[in-house]
Amino acid sequence: PASTTPLAHGDLAVGGVSLAEVADRFGTPVYLLDEGEVRARCRAYHDAFPEAAVLYAAKAFLCRAMAHWVEEEGMGLDVCSAGELELAVTTGFPPEHIVLHGNAKSPYDLQAALRFGVGRIVIDSPSEIARLAVAVPEGSRQKVMVRVAPGIAAGGHAKIRTGTDDQKFGLSLADGSAHHAIARILDQPHLELVGLHCHLGSQITSAKPYLAAVRRMVGLLARVRDQHGITLPELDLGGGYGIAYRPGEPALDIAALGPRVRAELADGCAAAGLPVPRLIIEPGRAVVGPAGISLYRVLAVKRTGHRTFVAVDGGMSDNPRPALYGVRYAPRLVGRATAAPLATATVAGRHCEAGDVLAGEAELPGDIRPGDLLAVPVAGAYHLSMASGYNLVGRPPVVAVADGRARLLVRRESLDDIRSRDVGL
Ligand code: LLP
Known part of the structure; x- marks a missing residue:
C-alpha cells in the first residue's frame, strides 16, 4: 500500500505529506492518492x-x-x-x-x-x-x-x-x-x-x-x-x-x-x-487501489450492549464496497499518539441505513473519541468512481501527494454543485 512514514504524535506521512495536515487543509472525508x-x-x-x-x-x-x-x-x-x-x-x-x-x-x-x-x-x-x-x-x-x-x-x-x-x-x-x-x-x-x-x-x-x-x-x-x-x-x-x-x-x-x-x-x-x-x-x-487512502473524522462513539460503534463523516456514499461485496477494511487512527490498548470496534458511516459499515472488526485504540482522524488504506480503486450522491452529502475531493507536496486534483462536490443540477422548481 501507499508507503507511509511514521511521524511524531501518532501521525503518518504519505508521499512526504502529513495525513493530519491534509485533513486540516482539505477537510474530511478526503481521498488521498500517492x-x-x-x-x-x-x-x-x-x-x-x-x-x-x-x-x-x-x-x-x-x-x-x-x-x-x-x-x-x-x-x-x-x-x-x-x-x-x-x-x-x-x-x-x-x-x-x-x-x-x-x-x-x-x-x-x-x-x-x-x-x-x-x-x-x-x-x-x-x-x-x-x-x-x-x-x-x-x-x-x-x-x-x-x-x-x-x-x-x-x-x-x-x-x-x-x-x-x-x-x-x-x-x-x-x-x-x-x-x-x-x-x-x-x-x-x-x-x-x-x-x-x-x-x-x-x-x-x-x-x-x-x-x-x-x-x-x-x-x-x-x-x-x-x-x-x-x-x-x-x-x-x-x-x-x-x-x-x-x-x-x-x-x-x-x-x-x-x-x-x-x-x-x-x-x-x-x-x-x-x-x-x-x-x-x-x-x-x-x-491505483493500494495507492489511495480515505481520511475520515470521527463524529460519534457509541458503546451498545453488543459493540462499540465509531461513526465517521463519510460512508457508503464514498465507499459502497463493503455494502456491495462484503469487503472489510482496516482503518487506523492517525494524528494522535495514544498508549490505549487496541479494542475491536465497528466503524460505521454517516448514512441512514444500518448496512452502512466500513469496517466490522476494526482494531482501534480503546480511547477512540470524536474529533479523531481515521485513515482507511487501499481506497484508490472503485471508491470515487463508484461514489454516489446519497443523502446529498457531496462527493469528497481527491488530493495527490508527491515529494512532500499535496495538490488538489478533484474538488469536493459542494451544495452549490448539487443545487445547480436541480432545475425543476
Ligand atoms: N477490463 C474490463 C473489461 C473490466 O470490466 C474490468 C473491470 C477491468 C478490465 C479491470 O479490472 P480490475 O483489474 O480493476 O479488477 N466495482 C468492483 C470491481 C468491478 C470491476 C469491473 N470491471 C469492485 O469494487 O470490486
Missing part, C-alpha cells in the same frame, strides 16, 4: 509483462492527472463510456491507445469512439455488430475485438465474476455465440477484426484462471485460423489482478504471473502452429 505509488505500480506491470501492451482500466479511478500519469508511464487506457473517453482525450490522451468496452454501449458512446478515433472497440453482442457496421463512416474501417466469455469462474465476489457463461458480458465460447459473432464481423467491410478479448472477473488472487483463459483463447484463435484462414494478431486477457485490503490477505503476485502467462501462451501457440499474438492486459484495481 502519485509515486501509482507510477511504481504501472512500472511493475511493464516489468512483469514486458512484451504486453498494458491498458489502465479507467473505471477503477479516472481524473485528468491520473490519465496523464498512466500515459507518461507508457500505458494505454480501457474506457467504458463516452464520459471516460472524453475526459481522457480532452486531457491529451492519444485516442489510438484507447479501447472502448461495454455490454450496452449507447449510440453516444459509439459515436464518441468513432469521432475521436479510438484504437479498438470491443464488441460484446450480436446487436452491436450491426449498429457499429452502419455507424462507421464511409471509406473508413474500425479496428474491433470480440469479447469472449470463456466459461471460467474467477473473481473475489459473485458480482464481479465475468468469465462464466451465465452473465451479461461477452459472447459464449461454449454455445457457439463467439464463433457466430466472429464470422459476422469478418463479413463487415467497415470492421477490421484484430483480436479476441476476455475479462474473467475482478479481485482474482490465483494465476490458474489466467492460464486456463490463455489455453481456451488460443484454442479459439486456432479455430478462427482453421475456419476462416486468418491469424488474429492480438489477445487481450483483461484485468482482475487481486490486491490485499487488509494485512495478511492474499494478493496476486504479478511478477510471477507475467512469465507464467508468457510461457503458457508460447507453448499453446507452438502446439497449435500459431504465431504468438500481441498480448494486452487491462489492470485497474492493482494500479
Whole structure:
C-alpha cells in the first residue's frame, strides 16, 4: 500500500505529506492518492509483462492527472463510456491507445469512439455488430475485438465474476455465440477484426484462471485460423489482478504471473502452429487501489450492549464496497499518539441505513473519541468512481501527494454543485 512514514504524535506521512495536515487543509472525508505509488505500480506491470501492451482500466479511478500519469508511464487506457473517453482525450490522451468496452454501449458512446478515433472497440453482442457496421463512416474501417466469455469462474465476489457463461458480458465460447459473432464481423467491410478479448472477473488472487483463459483463447484463435484462414494478431486477457485490503490477505503476485502467462501462451501457440499474438492486459484495481487512502473524522462513539460503534463523516456514499461485496477494511487512527490498548470496534458511516459499515472488526485504540482522524488504506480503486450522491452529502475531493507536496486534483462536490443540477422548481 501507499508507503507511509511514521511521524511524531501518532501521525503518518504519505508521499512526504502529513495525513493530519491534509485533513486540516482539505477537510474530511478526503481521498488521498500517492502519485509515486501509482507510477511504481504501472512500472511493475511493464516489468512483469514486458512484451504486453498494458491498458489502465479507467473505471477503477479516472481524473485528468491520473490519465496523464498512466500515459507518461507508457500505458494505454480501457474506457467504458463516452464520459471516460472524453475526459481522457480532452486531457491529451492519444485516442489510438484507447479501447472502448461495454455490454450496452449507447449510440453516444459509439459515436464518441468513432469521432475521436479510438484504437479498438470491443464488441460484446450480436446487436452491436450491426449498429457499429452502419455507424462507421464511409471509406473508413474500425479496428474491433470480440469479447469472449470463456466459461471460467474467477473473481473475489459473485458480482464481479465475468468469465462464466451465465452473465451479461461477452459472447459464449461454449454455445457457439463467439464463433457466430466472429464470422459476422469478418463479413463487415467497415470492421477490421484484430483480436479476441476476455475479462474473467475482478479481485482474482490465483494465476490458474489466467492460464486456463490463455489455453481456451488460443484454442479459439486456432479455430478462427482453421475456419476462416486468418491469424488474429492480438489477445487481450483483461484485468482482475487481486490486491490485499487488509494485512495478511492474499494478493496476486504479478511478477510471477507475467512469465507464467508468457510461457503458457508460447507453448499453446507452438502446439497449435500459431504465431504468438500481441498480448494486452487491462489492470485497474492493482494500479491505483493500494495507492489511495480515505481520511475520515470521527463524529460519534457509541458503546451498545453488543459493540462499540465509531461513526465517521463519510460512508457508503464514498465507499459502497463493503455494502456491495462484503469487503472489510482496516482503518487506523492517525494524528494522535495514544498508549490505549487496541479494542475491536465497528466503524460505521454517516448514512441512514444500518448496512452502512466500513469496517466490522476494526482494531482501534480503546480511547477512540470524536474529533479523531481515521485513515482507511487501499481506497484508490472503485471508491470515487463508484461514489454516489446519497443523502446529498457531496462527493469528497481527491488530493495527490508527491515529494512532500499535496495538490488538489478533484474538488469536493459542494451544495452549490448539487443545487445547480436541480432545475425543476
Ligand atoms: N477490463 C474490463 C473489461 C473490466 O470490466 C474490468 C473491470 C477491468 C478490465 C479491470 O479490472 P480490475 O483489474 O480493476 O479488477 N466495482 C468492483 C470491481 C468491478 C470491476 C469491473 N470491471 C469492485 O469494487 O470490486
